[in-house]
Amino acid sequence: MDFYVKEEDKEKRLDSFLAENNTAEYTRSYIGKLIEEGYVLYNGQKAKASIKLKSGDHISLIEKEAEVLDVKGEDIPLDIVFEDEDLLVVNKPRGMVVHPAPGHYTGTLVNAVIAHSGTSLSSINGVLRPGIIHRIDKDTSGLLLICKNDLSHKALAKQLEEHTITRRYHALCFGRLKEESGTISAPIGRDEKDRKRQAINYKHGKEAVTHYKLLESFENASLVECRLETGRTHQIRVHMKSIGHPLIGDPVYGLKKCPYSIQGQALHAMVLGFIHPKSGEYMEFSADYPDDFLRVLTSLRNKSRK
Missing domain, CATH: 3.10.290.10 (RNA-binding S4 domain)
Structure with a gap:
């Protein structure tokens, strides 16, 4: 062109x-x-x-030629919430990496999706991330959108860029929130003291906005819903820590010793909504809490009743 x-x-x-x-x-x-x-x-x-x-x-x-997918499919069970010829909505379990990367070239969600869909995946993000337009952390569970062709990928990536995709997460955090709801607007970038972490970074960070709502309060913890307006790395985890409420189980931004039995942060991508790229219909899906999240939540509720 x-x-x-x-x-x-x-x-x-x-x-x-x-x-x-x-x-x-x-x-x-x-x-x-x-x-x-x-x-x-x-x-x-x-x-x-x-x-x-x-x-x-x-x-x-210059038109970029589509790369031939060379990541191998693996017979890994998928929790498919919705599927048609254009896209997949899957419920990712805690502990699964979304796409191959150094140290994780097998056992990823992409390996499972390739085995399920073959080469019927969008090629825009190259050989390591076919079909992937957004990610969630390895130890975050919940809903992810996978695109089966480039047309749906472009349309949904545009919705993501324009902040019109609904993404609501449920999280368990330490402490009782004082407000029923609020908005955290603070740029996120590399932690200048530890490059492996993210942090509030006003000098070099990118705009990040998280809206939160209190769902339940417990003795020294809260169940909150977080709605993402932007999608920065570790956004909810960094933002909640910044207001004094780190997520339960978070190995990077949470307490050094977690009193609850959960492997990774108590964060679940609960609701995902978008306009279907072909039909133009708004679609919304939800996924139940995983067992370990529900176990901690039940424990908090039982302690509060005593």
């Missing part, structure tokens, strides 16, 4: 312009990835996504 910058488009960012004008309906985040990989030329040269356009300049967007 080739473009010449018009007078009314000058001073726009390169990635914004291409996201608005490409006929393939690529999202801005995917455009950014193409620019970074050299698939976009500005006046014949590689350029940064943030470059400001000048009237009359030439932009070339």
Whole structure:
């Protein structure tokens, strides 16, 4: 695809312009990835996504060939909540990694999905993350959306970018919340003291917004619902810690010694809603608490009754 910058488009960012004008309906985040990989030329040269356009300049967007999937499928049971020819909604168990990465090349959700769907998965995110448009942490359970073709991937990634996908999580955190509801708006980035962790980072972090609502209060804990407006790494875990309510069982941001029997943070992707890319119908799904989450919740309820 080739473009010449018009007078009314000058001073726009390169990635914004291409996201608005490409006929393939690529999202801005995917455009950014193409620019970074050299698939976009500005006046014949590689350029940064943030470059400001000048009237009359030439932009070339080179079509990226789909990579052949080479991650092997594995016969791992899937808890499928919904499936059609365009997408899958699955309930991921705690302890399962979403996609292959260093140290986790087998036993992932992607390995299971490939075994189930074969090569009928979108190729946009490459060989290691076919069909994946959003993730949840290894030790977070709950609902995930998998795209079976590039058309559905582009449409749903756009909804994700525009914050129109419903994502509601239930979490058990330490302490009793003082407010019934609230919003945490604080940028998240790498912890400058520990690069393996995320933290509130006003200097280098990206915008992050979490809306929370108190569902139940216990002696020294709370059940909360968190609605994501953005999707930063460890967002709920970092935000809840920042207001003095780290998640129960969180091995990174929680208490050093957890008094409850749970392997990983008590965080569950409970509700997922989106507009179907083909029918245009709004669909919403929910998933019950996993056993270990429910066990801790039941224990908290029983202690509160005494």
